[in-house]
Amino acid sequence: MSKLSFPGSGLLSAEGFPTSRRHPKSQSAFVTSRLAPYHRATLDGLHMRIFNPADDNRPASQAFDNTSTSVAASQMRNALNKLADTVQDAQTKKKFETEMDNFFTLFRRYLKDKAKGTTLDWDLIAPPNPKQVVAYDDLSASTNTDLLNKLAVLKLNGGLGTSMGCVGPKSVIEVRDGMSFLDLSVRQIEYLNHTHKVNVPFVLMNSFNTNDDTQNIIKKYEGHNIDILTFNQSRFPRIHKDSLLPVPKDFDSSIENWYPPGHGDVFESLNNSGTLDSLLDRGVEWLFLSNVDNLGAVVDLNILQHLNDTGAEYIMELTDKTKADVKGGTIIDYEGTVRLLEIAQVPKEHEQDFKSIKKFKYFNTNNIWLNLKAIKRVVENNELELEIIPNHKNISVGKGESDLSVVQLETAVGAAIRHFKGSHGVNVPRRRFLPVKTCSDLMLVKSDLYSLKHGQLTIDASRFGPAPLIKLGTHFKKVSDFQKRIPSIPRMLELDHLTIIGAVNLGRKVTLKGTVIIVASEGSTIDIPPGSILENVVVQGSLRLLEH
Template sequence: MGFGSDQGLNDNHRLSYENAIRSFASSDRASAAPMDENNAREFLRYVNKFSKKSKQRCGVIDLDKIQPIVETEVDQEKENEENLAYVCTYYNNIPHCPDDMNLTHELLNKIAVLKLNGGLGTTMGCRGPKSAIEVRDKLTFLDLTVKQVEFLNTKYGVDVPLILMNSFNTDTETERVLSKYSDHNLKIFTFTQHYFPRIDKHTMTPLPTGPFSKENAHQWYPPGHGNVYQSLVDSGLVEKLLGQGKEYIFISNIDNLGATVDLNILYEIMCNDREMCMEVTRRERQDVAGGSLFEYLGKPKLLEQRSMPPKEWEKLKRLASSSPFGTMFNTNNLWISLRALNRLALENKLLLDVLFREKEITDNTGVATMTLQLETAAGAAIEFFDNSFIVFVPRKRFLPVKTTDDLFAVQSDLFTVRHGSLSLRQERKNMIAVPTVKLGANFRSVDEYLKRLRYGVPDILELEHLTVSGNVHFGEDVALKGTVIIVAEEGSRIDIASGSVLKDNVVTGNLRILEH
């Protein structure tokens, strides 16, 4: 559930929407939506938060008081002397966890792993939970996650539970799938995040007229991954985990194959009583989602592009470029103190910035309605936690699979898989970590992708850039090196023959390369 920019929304659209939300918040229309107590409470809180924010334009942010994030020393004595609100440093600067089995056992027994599992596989043409898509060696995202956690439990003799935050879109199917892990060495807990009614953009009324049901599910939506905190508290799992001696929870997207438990990060945050740790990494051209971090009034603040008018966002980008950390963005790998989370939730202090999204939905009769939905980002919570930690991690900890372009890379020989974790091949480490892959519309759905790659992904160990457009099919044992561009003209087909090696080639037209 990434957050991108408000494409197509100018300031007039934004202001019109903000005025409508204020009107919505001050009327009885918001409370008229048929929801249970927890969902209704959260929905009204989002509406009221956004309403207050829009009255002040960009919340209460004074752009002149925003500063770039800068590196600080990992020195507890210095932190105490200077009363630092946060520490930011590179991964290589944090202490290594000592090679002590007893210490590792103690650390791991104090954590739980939570995966955000509310998304569907629609961007890759799949129905059902994205976590059920096969990624590698016939293993799904969920299979790989289970293997990772089970390996920790078995190797170190610990009890690290796996928690899945489902949405109403994924809950039923996920619960059905979980039965196959009943004999695995891990406990799995699930909870469902809140669900909010979509708001009709034109009438500013909640779209559903009755309680949530299978028939009107399209009129509701899960309000972003920032909803994880209150949903987790409302589920009762925070108190349950604290009662079991757990102290931290590691949150990440289930489609980020690089988000595994890291002992060095865990050791650092537990030794220094961090309330929250955010992993950030270098932003590349393809990273359109993911908020940027700044310092505001002495605390870190996550800002999303669509929360700011374009001119102000450009100003912030220029400001960020003045710092070595200006290229970083939030990976959504978050380590949270359960005690701190419980405290902030009980004190009603987790008032995350609310973002809005326009979305057209179509009902069962084919009638389209433009709707509005309010969402939050999980990383935005960092400004509310004390003694937070920002660590600039290598790109290998951010390996998301959002499209079939990403799937192509993770299914290739660039990676090896061990205990559910992907590792970049040693031969690749002196090159660009992952090549740029751009597959055309013919590859967009998983079914079409598999049909065109029936023998598997080619050897791309020496590939730097690949663009494929049109009706292209790959044979067996194909190797791609350097920059390769393959364009099949409309109505034509290109077959790359088995055993072909393409290095710095451009292939166009209507071509079938045959073996001889």
């Protein structure tokens, strides 16, 4: 039955190059080697020799690929050395050289991958076995709060709010009751510390995009019952798509010429910054990592107890895949090893298989539990080879000039699961995955579906089934536009699906139930009056009501 009532109306290899440089305390630290510019040459042990394809017994195409790879790598190393020469301050230069060594390691692997190919054999991909995914409901209930003394919480805080039309770090966007993502996270840890009389450190991994603003913002938490630590993830140079050379010409090049290389960089940066050693020195053994915009990622004693009891070095929280999550990374068994499979790794002919909810039931929430000593081991032993995600972009270079085609090489923290001992997934309830990526998500978490207590959102006990699916059109992409058009969040306790497209404005105290679709045709506006009740309706142009 359709209802609409208005008030009053009743409705991203050159062999022999140095590998990544480590933090000074690391046993694998080394002195940077400088390579003189050269072409047509590869390194053979400690001797230089001119490469002659005629002497190579490999197939011509492979010999060409390897020669091209060596040349591209040597050119990149020379370019990075020149970049380092532009840094004046000695301490800054040392840190920058470390980052460029790490970047070069990533770039070299990228070249190898391009030459050899790294496609997974689809026939060897299987859903995870029972030992690789544990049900949350099968975990022992824990009240062992002493474990909290060995835990630190890390939020990935490198992203900006630009996708939602905001300036500055995404973490400072107001989410609920005048509080930002950062405010809510701080309140959660404060309450945890106060309630259990512990001191769980709160760690933020910032990027060069968010660090300055974040440092200013966290001053307001001084005097609070919380210990906040920060470190920066790496700043890598974007590279020209055609020449594969760095876009920046010097250390102080425009910010647009650099990029943060994804959250897979957390392991290197945590170690190189000294933060990892700092946490270990204070007795911290485990790290709970999540995206700063996932409001469902709160400390869970049952998972922490499971981490302690099993001795697992890495646990990934997974949740049941829905139609809205079909493109999300999933956990797989690959020749007996647990791995993360992203859609970018899937051959086109198998994309539908990947999206199948029946074959791949889970997806990665990016809530990760880690053993700090294990992180130290895999980083210092150069064991991490995370799958590289080449991100192709066009960046603006100035008025009247064509955009620049660039590539930035990124990695994801979830891809590290295969490098740790005892790694597995825990299938958690959906409530632990509450991300806010768009204004559609923002509308959901602001609604009466959730109540806020001690920085944690809890879904209303009377709500039956999953949270509603909300799709807002381009008119609601920016937070400012969203707030202007929906100044008061409707009551949505009984809502299943909401789609709003076009210039639509909602009045105050509107109630939405069932499936509601509101579409304003181009050039027209729909104003839903205050106090309206919309249930199972399609509203178009001139408020025509259609049975749905």
